[in-house]
Each structure stands twice: as structure tokens, then as C-alpha cells.
Amino acid sequence: MSGSHRRDGLRIASMVHRISGLALALFLPLHFYTLGLALNDAAELDTFLRWTDNPLVKIAEAGLVGLLSLHLFGGLRLLALEFLPWSPRQKLYAALAASASVFVSLGFFLSAV
Amino acid sequence: MSKQRETELYRPGETLAVKVWRGNANGGGFHAYTVPSQESQTVLDVVTWIQQNAEPTLTYRFACRVGMCGSCAMMVNGEPRWTCRTHVKKVIGDKPLEIAPLRNLPVIKDLAADMAEFFDKWTAARGQFQPSQSRDDAMAAISPDEPRRAAANAAIECINCAVCYAACDTVAANPGYLGPAALNRAWTLQSDVRDDAFAERLDAVSAGGGCFNCHSHQSCMTYCPNELNPTASIAGLKRLSAFSYLTGGKSR
Ligand code: HEM
Numbered sequence: 567m568s569g570s571h572r573r574d575g576l577r578i579a580s581m582v583h584r585i586s587g588l589a590l591a592l593f594l595p596l597h598f599y600t601l602g603l604a605l606n607d608a609a610e611l612d613t614f615l616r617w618t619d620n621p622l623v624k625i626a627e628a629g630l631v632g633l634l635s636l637h638l639f640g641g642l643r644l645l646a647l648e649f650l651p652w653s654p655r656q657k658l659y660a661a662l663a664a665s666a667s668v669f670v671s672l673g674f675f676l677s678a679v
Numbered sequence: 680m681s682k683q684r685e686t687e688l689y690r691p692g693e694t695l696a697v698k699v700w701r702g703n704a705n706g707g708g709f710h711a712y713t714v715p716s717q718e719s720q721t722v723l724d725v726v727t728w729i730q731q732n733a734e735p736t737l738t739y740r741f742a743c744r745v746g747m748c749g750s751c752a753m754m755v756n757g758e759p760r761w762t763c764r765t766h767v768k769k770v771i772g773d774k775p776l777e778i779a780p781l782r783n784l785p786v787i788k789d790l791a792a793d794m795a796e797f798f799d800k801w802t803a804a805r806g807q808f809q810p811s812q813s814r815d816d817a818m819a820a821i822s823p824d825e826p827r828r829a830a831a832n833a834a835i836e837c838i839n840c841a842v843c844y845a846a847c848d849t850v851a852a853n854p855g856y857l858g859p860a861a862l863n864r865a866w867t868l869q870s871d872v873r874d875d876a877f878a879e880r881l882d883a884v885s886a887g888g889g890c891f892n893c894h895s896h897q898s899c900m901t902y903c904p905n906e907l908n909p910t911a912s913i914a915g916l917k918r919l920s921a922f923s924y925l926t927g928g929k930s931r
Pocket residue numbers: 580583584585586587588590591592594634637638639641642644645893894895
């Protein structure tokens with residue numbers, strides 16, 4: 567197809583869900599590595615945590631929190647679509663999921679700095 | 680498109696630039712034609728004009744011309760549409776009107792797509808009604824208000840046009856996927872109290888290639904010319920299937 571359907575809001579929501587899911591999966595090994603440091607190497611963990619005080623890292627963390635909440639709220643919308651009686655307001659719900667994630671992500675950033 | 684732009688581009692009495700895909704399973708390409716533009720002209724009228732006046736060997740399909748039979752679907756400017764009910768005025772743009780065979784299906788020749796796999800999937804989804812009674816039994820009395828009947832009615836007006844099938848990116852990515860039309864059909868039968876193949880059909884639509892392949896993009900619903908909602912029907916099948924799994928098969 568020419569791709570015009572790919573600019574449809576719900577099709578974009580689907581791609582956002584896929585990309586955020588994959589990005590979260592890529593991030594997980596790093597997350598587990600850090601958790602592992604907490605158990606095995608306190609000194610290394612402290613160096614690492616100091617590195618995370620860097621504002622750029624904070625922005626990246628806010629991005630990750632944003633991805634997680636995008637995926638969470640978007641996933642809840644999909645589960646509601648599939649398991650609750652049909653609602654025609656899917657675009658509204660997708661937009662609400664996206665804006666809720668912006669709030670969560672910004673909220674994280676403001677409380678982190 | 681804005682009303683003003685539409686009237687700027689749509690000029691009945693003048694001519695229309697059209698590109699039609701011609702070829703077969705081995706390949707092909709777009710050929711350019713100039714067609715007289717007319718008031719209330721449909722995309723199917725344009726194709727018919729080309730075949731009758733410019734390209735007698737052009738192959739395409741249609742029957743009813745009133746949106747009943749589902750045989751005239753094609754890609755118009757890259758989007759799947761029922762061509763007999765699509766007015767040129769609605770789809771006209773700056774570029775030549777581009778007409779091609781339906782996406783996600785093999786092509787036989789020119790604008791005629793091979794529908795075999797589309798209908799094979801209806802059979803695979805157990806799209807046939809399985810009567811639970813014989814002609815000697817009394818007619819089943821079913822109120823249109825009954826919830827299951829209402830669910831079936833909402834999805835029943837399918838004309839088998841394959842527009843949704845062409846619009847679905849999951850079909851494009853996974854040729855084994857049964858697709859929106861076949862699953863929508865299965866949902867109408869799962870909602871039919873007179874049908875006697877509920878369990879077999881549930882197995883058929885829950886297997887690989889079935890309802891759980893659907894990612895709820897809603898492209899099928901966006902493009903269905905009859906304004907059906909296969910996404911909701913497929914969600915219904917997912918619920919039936921999940922419920923049956925959780926209750927150890929005691930569904931319905
Ligand atoms: C936080 C709670 C979560 C919820 C509610 C959720 C929900 C969902 C749902 C409903 C789907 C199916 C989407 C579809 O049918 O296309 C999905 C897919 C997926 N999820 Fe999650 N998920 C969550 C967390 C995660 C996490 C933490 C990861 C990363 C490790 C993840 C990675 C993925 C991936 C890679 C997909 C496949 C995407 C696709 O097929 O397009 N999810 N999720």
C-alpha cells in the first residue's frame with residue numbers, strides 16, 4: 567500500500583507499542599547487570615550510581631520510564647479492547663495513554679533532579 | 680481533501696490521467712491512459728472505459744456495480760477500495776489516479792487478483808454454517824434483541840470483497856494468518872445459536888494463524904466498505920478462546 571494507513575493514529579500506536587517493547591527488552595540486561603552489582607560489587611555500584619547523577623543520564627532514564635509507561639498504558643488499552651465490550655473511542659484512549667506517559671516521564675524527571 | 684481542492688482537481692467534461700497496473704504473476708507495471716472525466720464517475724467506470732475504448736485485453740472483475748457482490752475491489756492510489764462505489768471525485772489527487780490489483784493476494788492478470796487463498800481461509804476458519812436441526816424441526820425462534828444475535832448481526836453484512844484482507848499488515852507479514860474477513864465470519868457463526876460446530880470452530884480459529892495473530896491495528900475496520908468491525912469480532916474470538924482455556928473447554 568502507499569502507506570497512508572500507516573499514518574493512522576492506531577497504526578502508529580501499534581508501532582509505538584512494538585518499538586517501546588523492543589527497547590525495554592534491550593534495556594533489561596543492563597538493568598539486571600546493575601542489580602547484580604548491588605549484590606556483588608558495592609564499590610562498582612557506587613561508581614555507577616555516581617555516573618547516573620549526570621543530568622544527561624537522568625534525561626535518558628526519564629526516556630526509559632516514558633517507554634515503560636507508554637508500553638504499559640498502551641498495553642492496557644489493547645487488553646481492554648480485547649477483553650472488555652467494544653468501545654469505539656480507541657483513538658481517544660491511545661491519546662490518553664500517550665499523554666499519561668508524558669506525565670509519568672516528566673514527573674520522574676522532576677523528582678529525580 | 681478540502682471541498683475546494685476537490686473541485687479544483689475534479690473537472691467533469693475534461694480528461695483524467697490514469698495509471699493502471701498491467702501484468703501477471705511474473706511481473707508487470709503501470710500503463711498510462713487518458714480517460715474522459717464525467718460527473719458521478721466511479722473508479723470502476725474508469726476501468727471499464729479503458730477496457731472498452733483503449734485496452735480491450737485489460738482484465739478486471741465486477742458484477743453487481745452496486746456494492747453487493749464484492750468482486751470489484753482494487754488498490755486505488757495505494758488503498759484498497761470497492762471500485763464500483765468509489766467516486767473519482769473522492770480519491771482524485773495531484774498525481775494520476777493509480778489503479779492496481781488488490782494487495783496481499785497473488786495476481787492472475789492485470790487487475791484480477793487470485794482470490795483462492797482468501798476463500799480457502801474462510802474454509803480453514805470453518806466459515807460454513809453447521810445446522811443443529813433438520814428441515815423437519817420447527818423454525819428456531821430467535822429474538823433480534825438477544826445479545827448473541829445482536830453480535831452476529833453487527834458483523835453479518837460482509838460481501839467477501841477482501842478489502843480488509845488487503846489492508847491488514849499482519850496478513851502482509853504472515854501469509855499463514857487467516858485474516859480479518861474469515862475470522863469475522865467465524866465470529867458470526869460462534870454467535871449463532873443454531874450452529875452446531877462451536878467447539879470445532881473455536882479450535883480452528885485458536886490454532887496457529889488464527890485470532891491470536893491479530894495485533895488490533897484496526898486497519899481492517901478503517902477500510903471495510905460496509906463499515907464492519909473485524910477487529911471487534913476478532914477480539915470476541917480471543918475472549919471465547921481465552922475463556923474456554925481458563926474453564927477447561929466449558930465455553931458458551
Ligand atoms: C508493564 C506491563 C506490560 C504490559 C501491560 C504489556 C502489554 C503488552 C501487550 C498487550 C502486548 C501485545 C501487543 C500486540 O498484540 O501487538 C505486548 C507486546 C510486547 N511487549 Fe509488553 N507489556 C508490558 C511490559 C513489557 C516489558 C517490560 C517488555 C520488555 C521486556 C515488553 C516487551 C514487549 C514486546 C517486545 C512485545 C511485542 C510487540 C509486538 O508484537 O509488536 N512488554 N505487551
